[in-house]
Amino acid sequence: MDRRPRVDPGAIRGAANGVDEPVRVRPLDELDITAVADIAERSGGPRDAGFWEDRVTSFLRRDPEGALIAEVGGRAAGFMLGEVRRGEFGIAEPTGWIEFLGVDPELRGRAVGRLLAEALEAHFRARGAVAVRTLVDETMPGVAAFFASLGYAPAPMRPFVKSL
Numbered sequence: 001m002d003r004r005p006r007v008d009p010g011a012i013r014g015a016a017n018g019v020d021e022p023v024r025v026r027p028l029d030e031l032d033i034t035a036v037a038d039i040a041e042r043s044g045g046p047r048d049a050g051f052w053e054d055r056v057t058s059f060l061r062r063d064p065e066g067a068l069i070a071e072v073g074g075r076a077a078g079f080m081l082g083e084v085r086r087g088e089f090g091i092a093e094p095t096g097w098i099e100f101l102g103v104d105p106e107l108r109g110r111a112v113g114r115l116l117a118e119a120l121e122a123h124f125r126a127r128g129a130v131a132v133r134t135l136v137d138e139t140m141p142g143v144a145a146f147f148a149s150l151g152y153a154p155a156p157m158r159p160f161v162k163s164l
């Protein structure tokens, strides 16, 4: 049974700059996994449908409202996955973590990412989060500038890595 389009009173709509079609943000479901994988792969994420199926399913199991998809004209335009956790890396305050995001390269610069982030932040706030954090890969052009535009500042915590 195809459950789309779904009426979602919590959906957020915003004008897409320069586009007639509004952006609609809603919680995603299993039927959206292919679209998420397609956008993620075209955004430089892992080219592995199984990876995205695992990740999205895991988020849906833990907190379905932390997995969002944006649509423009009924077409998937972007996604954002996050969750509120306490105690990660010794951070005691309830924190919303943005873990995955991607906007269709053809639909960037039209506030799709901003609307996704605002919707996820609202969900984090409703879940008691007092801050939102993410890790930015500095080799991915534009992501740091995107978060800076949304009011995020670099944190003093730095990731360290060692190959095994």
Ligand SMILES: CC(C)(COP(=O)(O)OP(=O)(O)OC[C@H]1O[C@@H](n2cnc3c(N)ncnc32)[C@H](O)[C@@H]1OP(=O)(O)O)[C@@H](O)C(=O)NCCC(=O)NCCS
Binding pocket: 040, 043, 044, 045, 046, 099, 100, 101, 102, 103, 104, 107, 108, 109, 110, 111, 112, 113, 114, 115, 140, 141, 142, 143, 145, 146, 147, 149, 150
């Ligand atoms: C970062 C990303 C989400 C931005 O999405 P977007 O829909 O184009 O962003 P928006 O149009 O909502 O822009 C919001 C703000 O960020 C700024 N911004 C977005 N991309 C930017 C860029 N490349 N350079 C500078 N600023 C940028 C915009 O100017 C805007 O600022 P303003 O609101 O003050 O005018 C998108 O480029 C993307 O998906 N990048 C790849 C992410 C990735 O690597 N994912 C891997 C798979 S997890």
